[in-house]
Amino acid sequence: MGQAEQPQRAQGVPEGFAERGWTLRPGSKDDFPAVVEVVGEALLGAQDSEFWIERLGPLLSEDGYARQLVVTETHWPDQATGSRDGRVVEGGRVIGSVNAFSFRMTVPGGTRAVAGITGVGVWPTRRRQGILSALMRRQLADIRDRGEKLAVLWASEGAIYGRFGYAPATSQYEVTLEAAHARLRPDAPRDPALTTELLRLPPARADLERVHAAVTAHQIGRIHRSRAFWDSNLRDTPESRQNRSHLKAAVVSGTDGPQGYALYRTGNREAHVQEIVAAVPSARTALYEHLFSRDLITKLVFASTAPDDPLQYLITDPHRLASRFDEPLWLRLVDVPGALAERSYAAPADVVIEVADRYAPWNAGRWRLRADRSGAVCEAASDTPDLSLDVSHLGAAYLGQHTLSGYLRSGLLTEHVPGAVAALDTALFRSDAPFCDQAF
Ligand SMILES: CC(=O)SCCNC(=O)CCNC(=O)[C@H](O)C(C)(C)COP(=O)(O)OP(=O)(O)OC[C@H]1O[C@@H](n2cnc3c(N)ncnc32)[C@H](O)[C@@H]1OP(=O)(O)O
Numbered sequence: 219m220g221q222a223e224q225p226q227r228a229q230g231v232p233e234g235f236a237e238r239g240w241t242l243r244p245g246s247k248d249d250f251p252a253v254v255e256v257v258g259e260a261l262l263g264a265q266d267s268e269f270w271i272e273r274l275g276p277l278l279s280e281d282g283y284a285r286q287l288v289v290t291e292t293h294w295p296d297q298a299t300g301s302r303d304g305r306v307v308e309g310g311r312v313i314g315s316v317n318a319f320s321f322r323m324t325v326p327g328g329t330r331a332v333a334g335i336t337g338v339g340v341w342p343t344r345r346r347q348g349i350l351s352a353l354m355r356r357q358l359a360d361i362r363d364r365g366e367k368l369a370v371l372w373a374s375e376g377a378i379y380g381r382f383g384y385a386p387a388t389s390q391y392e393v394t395l396e397a398a399h400a401r402l403r404p405d406a407p408r409d410p411a412l413t414t415e416l417l418r419l420p421p422a423r424a425d426l427e428r429v430h431a432a433v434t435a436h437q438i439g440r441i442h443r444s445r446a447f448w449d450s451n452l453r454d455t456p457e458s459r460q461n462r463s464h465l466k467a468a469v470v471s472g473t474d475g476p477q478g479y480a481l482y483r484t485g486n487r488e489a490h491v492q493e494i495v496a497a498v499p500s501a502r503t504a505l506y507e508h509l510f511s512r513d514l515i516t517k518l519v520f521a522s523t524a525p526d527d528p529l530q531y532l533i534t535d536p537h538r539l540a541s542r543f544d545e546p547l548w549l550r551l552v553d554v555p556g557a558l559a560e561r562s563y564a565a566p567a568d569v570v571i572e573v574a575d576r577y578a579p580w581n582a583g584r585w586r587l588r589a590d591r592s593g594a595v596c597e598a599a600s601d602t603p604d605l606s607l608d609v610s611h612l613g614a615a616y617l618g619q620h621t622l623s624g625y626l627r628s629g630l631l632t633e634h635v636p637g638a639v640a641a642l643d644t645a646l647f648r649s650d651a652p653f654c655d656q657a658f
Pocket residue numbers: 260261335336337338339340341344345346347348349350351352371372373374375377378381
């Protein structure tokens with residue numbers, strides 16, 4: 219059976235796996251068409267498998283296929299009769315899958331390797347039988363073996379991933395503004411040395427990559443974009459346009475080169491801003507001036523913004539902004555002591571945290587975190603805990619978006635020493651909101 223994992227209760231594979239002829243094993247490039255079919259069907263995808271194989275193939279390097287895990291079924295029903303008798307599929311028929319990209323993400327303390335969970339799906343007639351649970355448990359062990367201390371994902375539904383130790387770690391908003399109210403304050407920072415040009419892609423791409431890399435280096439939550447992800451983000455096909463224009467790039471430059479850009483499409487007299495990235499405040503003002511001054515536009519939509527996005531401070535009437543929750547990025551600590559030790563802290567802390575973790579049992583137990591502004595140490599402890607929490611609570615707080623005090627007030631974590639949670643929150647504090655603009 220090669221590298222396949224024989225069903226064993228001790229490894230978290232649910233009861234009934236073996237009896238049903240199910241096996242959990244690493245996937246390969248050869249499995250990918252079957253994986254695409256399963257995930258596409260699970261996600262109600264409108265596109266056929268060929269579309270996704272062509273679209274996703276470039277994003278999955280050799281490493282990407284190696285991170286795939288599949289659950290296969292040996293006996294697959296005959297499609298014509300539905301009979302399972304005597305229909306043995308060589309290598310097994312894929313009925314569930316997970317995969318992960320390998321990213322570098324900016325987190326408090328620096329840039330770290332993180333696993334970007336993707337391609338999660340279970341064949342519709344095999345759901346709610348423990349397949350995802352088994353895949354998640356094995357995937358977390360694999361991520362830990364690779365030395366990645368954090369995992370992130372975009373969830374199709376908010377109810378799925380909390381049980382697996384993930385939590386929303388950013389708060390992002392789609393923001394809409396009627397063009398009639400799109401006016402900047404007179405004191406918005408302006409630099410007459412900057413020029414704005416509307417460029418076609420791909421000629422503008424090098425400028426975009428330069429600005430994005432500069433901003434990603436210091437904005438918490440951003441993922442360092444690979445060439446394949448840039449290709450994917452800048453795709454300009456009828457399907458990606460959704461009845462809007464081609465993708466346009468407004469680029470602001472100064473004597474030091476490009477300082478900011480806005481990627482947007484127009485359609486139905488609206489401007490849909492896919493992303494707006496500025497290395498300096500005056501470049502952002504110039505980008506808003508460009509967008510606000512386009513003739514015939516009646517409405518502007520900014521697809522995703524951080525809670526501290528400058529637009530709300532720069533326009534004359536912030537009441538005119540309509541915000542809608544966009545999806546949050548979900549984050550999980552795969553290696554609790556490792557992730558806590560390599561984070562940076564805003565204030566000193568010396569705290570014993572009792573962690574519960576059903577899906578990554580190596581994290582469960584007591585950890586003493588000693589941190590100050592110069593660094594942190596996190597070690598196994600036998601001391602009485604100051605607080606007890608679920609690993610997902612640390613995921614919510616890790617990037618600085620959510621406080622543990624919020625979970626305390628909700629009654630979801632326990633404080634054994636009064637003030638311990640507030641003290642840890644003070645240490646975990648970030649004055650900047652995390653933001654992630656990369657779908658995967
Ligand atoms: C990062 C990404 O790729 S996001 C994309 C996720 N994929 C999809 O949404 C595709 C459609 N859905 C599916 O393919 C499947 O329903 C999955 C993958 C979400 C779940 O797979 P399953 O094998 O059914 O999950 P499994 O049986 O292990 O369920 C484990 C637990 O989670 C719960 N659960 C699973 N999915 C959901 C859900 N969508 N909503 C609420 N609870 C859920 C189950 O009820 C079960 O709870 P229990 O432990 O209390 O009994």
